[in-house]
Amino acid sequence: MEALAAEKPILDVRSLNVVYGETPALKEINISFARNSLHSIIGPSGCGKSTFVRCFNRMHELQGEAKVTGQILLDGDDILTDDPFSVRLRIGMVFQRPNPFPSLSIADNVLSGFLINGIRPKKDEADAIVETALRKASLWDEVKDKLKKRSMFLSGGQQQRLCIARALAVEPEVLLLDEPTSALDPISTGSIEELMLELKKSVTIVLVTHNLSQAGRVSDYAAFFLLGELIEYGSGSTFFINPKDSRTDAYLAGRFG
């Protein structure tokens, strides 16, 4: 942990608490994330993983059920008090189920971060953004001939990569992925894992996953949550092989969760 702090983290979470009505979902979370690396969040269902990542791009206030207190510093700015719209430009999110906009073409889906904010890029700009984002999401080769087609005709894995391209198009600093492969087949899952390995060179990724071997393959750092508490956080190489906390060990060994 000390070593991490020295690197000047991109995200610094300080005594974060989340309460749904009366029920606490996250208790006193303190954690910081190093820049341009992949951080996976693991733990049994209901331990608060989604609740945690949804704090980062202010998704909770859309539902109005959760009360969030504490600080989350993104390069020193507290994103819990900043303007939510600019926070969401800096921190993109990809959800569990692929959710491309069904009425838009593939190209317009990629551009939707701009279009939906009232910015209409010029033709050459638009083409460049679409190609760059789709290449980053390793989808370009599969869809370059049908950019004007609707996204509904894509497979689940392709739709999810389209959602990643859509998030990347506005060049966020952080990308949140909440179980992005849990609805996908193994081949699509594999291609998204490869993609994450490539992406983390330029974007900080926070990945929620149920798939421990996936977490082991892609993580630089991993955090284990249990019943709303952060139990352990450390670099991937030691975390998965030699966890410090007996509860982490038990979870990794499949003894609960």
Place this chain on the structure above:
Amino acid sequence: MTLRNRLKARLGFNRVVSSVFTGIVTFFSLLMVVPLVLILSFITIKGVTQLHWALFVSDERGGGILNAIVGSGEMVLIAVVLAVPVAVLTGVYLAEARNSKIAEVMRITVDVFQGIPSIVLGIIAYVWLVVPLRSFSGLSGAVALAIMMIPIIIKNTEESLILVPAQMKEAAYGLGAPFHKVILQIVLPAAMSGVLTGILLATARILGETAPLLFTSFGGPDLNYNLTRPMEALPPLIFKYAQSPRDDWVATAWASSFVLVVVVLFLNLLTKLVLRRWKH
């Protein structure tokens, strides 16, 4: 300027437009509420002061409105009993037989039905019941009211059943469940809040109807529980009394309006309560 910077620069403008939009939405919803609150408080103020015990214990001959309360109560109850089973089951049919030709025709019929003026329904009930039975009656009034309720309940039932996720039905069918079990134990309970809301809406609607009763239940000043004889109801009574030159009759009209509003409000609260119980 790069596109991303244009996007950032745009946020301020978007925020302003967004707050203006929020403002407009809020303003018009409040504007909507103002006349409602005014009407309700007007009726309450005018009505409460005219309430007295004699209203509820004697019929019109005795200066009260008991005959109209009994009449409204009985006719609405019978109408609900007649309409609900037919309408809910028809709603189930329309929701389940999504693509059949028959359902399509029925759907159009129901829509047309909803647009028929209530006085016409009164005439229909007159021709069907009053003429053959050679007498105005509470029963024919109840039938006219039931015909009014049916399309409203069908529409609401159909729409709330459609919202039940197909996966839920598949889960039940996947266990080998028969159609009637799937509908009665899975689909209807899941859609219950919508179905009940439809029934309540329709009931509140007919509680305030005058026109369908004019040639059917007709009315009469005596307390009467017998559905085969003419019956008074609150809305026609209000209609009759409000036009009167006598101040005490106008006062009774206000008091009756208040009673009607309270009953509708009570029905609303009751449904909310039932639904809350249902959910937990």
